[in-house]
Amino acid sequence: MGLEFLTRVRRSTILAGAAAALVFTTYAGLRPGLAWGLGIAWSLVNLSLLQALVVALTGRERGSRPAVKRAVTAAVAMLALFGAGGMLLVTLPPLWTLAGFLVPLLVLVLKAASMLLLRSRVWRWLVASPWRASVALLAVVVAAWWAVPALFGRPASASAPRAAAGARALDHALAAGSNPAQTSGSANSGGNPAPSSGPANAGANPAQTAGSARASEPSAPAASKVPETETSQGPEKFPNAITVVSRANPHAEWAHVLHQYEAVIFAWFVGLLLSVFAFLATRKPQMIPGPLQNLVEGLVEYLHGFIAGIIGKRHANRFVPFLGTLGIYIWAMNLIGLIPFMDSPTSSLNITFALAIVVFLYAQYVGIRSLGPVGYIDHFMGQPRTLIGWGLVPLMLPIHVMGELAKPISLSCRLFGNIFGEDMLLVAFATLGISVLAWSHLPFGLPLQVPFLLLALLTSTLQALVFMVLSTIYILLMLPHDEHEHEGEAQHAH
Amino acid sequence: MPEPREPKDRYSALRAGGLLLAIPTLLIVAPLVGFFLGSQLDRWLKTSPWFGILGLGLGFAAAGRETYLIYRRYQHDAAEERSRRR
Numbered sequence: 161m162g163l164e165f166l167t168r169v170r171r172s173t174i175l176a177g178a179a180a181a182l183v184f185t186t187y188a189g190l191r192p193g194l195a196w197g198l199g200i201a202w203s204l205v206n207l208s209l210l211q212a213l214v215v216a217l218t219g220r221e222r223g224s225r226p227a228v229k230r231a232v233t234a235a236v237a238m239l240a241l242f243g244a245g246g247m248l249l250v251t252l253p254p255l256w257t258l259a260g261f262l263v264p265l266l267v268l269v270l271k272a273a274s275m276l277l278l279r280s281r282v283w284r285w286l287v288a289s290p291w292r293a294s295v296a297l298l299a300v301v302v303a304a305w306w307a308v309p310a311l312f313g314r315p316a317s318a319s320a321p322r323a324a325a326g327a328r329a330l331d332h333a334l335a336a337g338s339n340p341a342q343t344s345g346s347a348n349s350g351g352n353p354a355p356s357s358g359p360a361n362a363g364a365n366p367a368q369t370a371g372s373a374r375a376s377e378p379s380a381p382a383a384s385k386v387p388e389t390e391t392s393q394g395p396e397k398f399p400n401a402i403t404v405v406s407r408a409n410p411h412a413e414w415a416h417v418l419h420q421y422e423a424v425i426f427a428w429f430v431g432l433l434l435s436v437f438a439f440l441a442t443r444k445p446q447m448i449p450g451p452l453q454n455l456v457e458g459l460v461e462y463l464h465g466f467i468a469g470i471i472g473k474r475h476a477n478r479f480v481p482f483l484g485t486l487g488i489y490i491w492a493m494n495l496i497g498l499i500p501f502m503d504s505p506t507s508s509l510n511i512t513f514a515l516a517i518v519v520f521l522y523a524q525y526v527g528i529r530s531l532g533p534v535g536y537i538d539h540f541m542g543q544p545r546t547l548i549g550w551g552l553v554p555l556m557l558p559i560h561v562m563g564e565l566a567k568p569i570s571l572s573c574r575l576f577g578n579i580f581g582e583d584m585l586l587v588a589f590a591t592l593g594i595s596v597l598a599w600s601h602l603p604f605g606l607p608l609q610v611p612f613l614l615l616a617l618l619t620s621t622l623q624a625l626v627f628m629v630l631s632t633i634y635i636l637l638m639l640p641h642d643e644h645e646h647e648g649e650a651q652h653a654h
Numbered sequence: 655m656p657e658p659r660e661p662k663d664r665y666s667a668l669r670a671g672g673l674l675l676a677i678p679t680l681l682i683v684a685p686l687v688g689f690f691l692g693s694q695l696d697r698w699l700k701t702s703p704w705f706g707i708l709g710l711g712l713g714f715a716a717a718g719r720e721t722y723l724i725y726r727r728y729q730h731d732a733a734e735e736r737s738r739r740r
Binding site for chain 2: 469470555558559560562563565566567569570573574626629630632633637
């Protein structure tokens with residue numbers, strides 16, 4: 161463990177601490193978040209000064225005049241730092257500040273423990289087989305699933321009202337037929353002879369018949385008691401597996417949680433599917449590939465050529481893993497919504513925004529790596545070189561920051577709008593199909609949405625490509641390049 | 655010795671399309687971002703509506719700047735493509 165280890169500790173602390181500070185600022189308030197962040201910053205500076213002191217006292221140059229000077233400077237700075245630490249504890253919430261102080265130490269301990277673990281025989285035995293590793297990972301996830309709520313979960317009394325509210329909402333949704341599928345079901349049982357708002361095609365998606373059966377039988381009398389304001393929630397998407405499960409268990413809190421996080425669950429599910437697919441395809445690579453290996457190799461080759469065509473061959477190998485994964489993941493998430501009982505996670509703004517934030521952070525990271533921290537700030541200030549340039553910095557800086565912030569928002573809104581719109585289009589035409597056959601009281605409608613399913617196949621692919629192309633271009637705009645018309649000038653980014 | 659040709663030929667149209675596709679949403683979103691940030695500042699500093707208006711103006715400027723940069727890159731790529739074809 162050398163100085164490089166400490167550098168890694170610092171880097172990990174900064175990343176984890178910044179992420180946690182954002183979370184604490186959002187959920188606990190500005191002062192706790194600030195105390196946490198400043199506590200970490202204090203501890204990191206302290207660690208650096210300590211490192212400088214130890215190196216000066218024990219390094220090769222120990223005893224020499226510059227080394228003594230460095231040691232004295234570090235000691236004096238540490239004294240000043242302790243004074244600043246005291247001020248922080250007095251002015252900011254002390255518990256949050258202390259917690260921030262401890263973060264680098266915690267990271268240090270965890271990193272040292274992980275180094276020991278990685279070299280151990282048990283670890284090597286565990287990772288030698290992917291199956292053993294998967295089982296171990298599953299065990300850790302299950303343990304975390306149980307341990308985290310037990311340690312940090314809400315007390316039962318606090319969660320009860322929320323659970324009851326969730327259950328009530330589900331009850332109302334079930335009883336009132338706010339879901340289009342349920343209205344069509346009511347029509348079938350004679351409760352509502354003219355289903356004007358039921359868009360779901362019962363024949364196309366069995367989930368809807370299941371939901372409608374539940375809706376029409378036991379809770380039909382309750383429908384009249386539900387206030388109109390609570391039932392008019394606008395058009396809904398086709399029910400998916402999670403919706404069906406949560407409606408089957410309207411009083412269970414876990415069903416409410418599942419329903420609330422269904423976009424995230426489907427996103428994880430798609431990630432898991434892709435991981436298994438990639439694992440199976442690359443498990444035993446052959447010189448003469450089988451169908452699965454052939455498919456994956458073809459896809460990777462196509463993506464490599466595609467991205468290299470945009471970003472240039474020189475940068476392709478560096479960015480294809482990230483951008484290609486992003487493209488395939490979004491494509492799979494778009495397409496999975498076309499399967500009955502499934503839902504497109506990309507029809508939720510939370511998911512698309514999260515994806516766009518990942519692209520945004522990665523683009524900034526690329527910018528810092530390729531331009532250097534000073535070059536990056538210089539780039540944001542509009543590269544001022546003259547007095548007028550420096551005078552324009554207060555104007556250029558916010559303009560540039562807004563331009564950068566607009567990129568992830570435009571990316572996420574475009575993908576969300578297109579996929580959500582596509583889902584709504586399918587629902588609308590399924591509704592029309594049911595309305596056309598409403599007079600016959602048949603438990604299904606005309607499958608008018610089928611042509612639009614084919615269209616959705618195309619738009620899902622196109623939207624995944626557009627997201628990938630624009631992400632590539634945002635990263636490209638961050639890279640320094642030599643323009644033909646500026647051959648004599650230094651490299652710069654846009 | 656000339657550098658090996660990059661595989662740009664097959665995807666140049668897509669690249670141009672992608673570049674130009676970024677413009678419309680940026681033109682809409684950047685002023686909205688500016689207005690939102692300005693309004694938040696107004697709320698904190700109780701200076702409504704001045705920072706909102708300023709943010710909106712800066713947002714429009716940011717949108718114009720991003721559009722200009724994207725268009726410049728598009729022109730650069732188009733010129734490169736033309737010279738390659740010759």
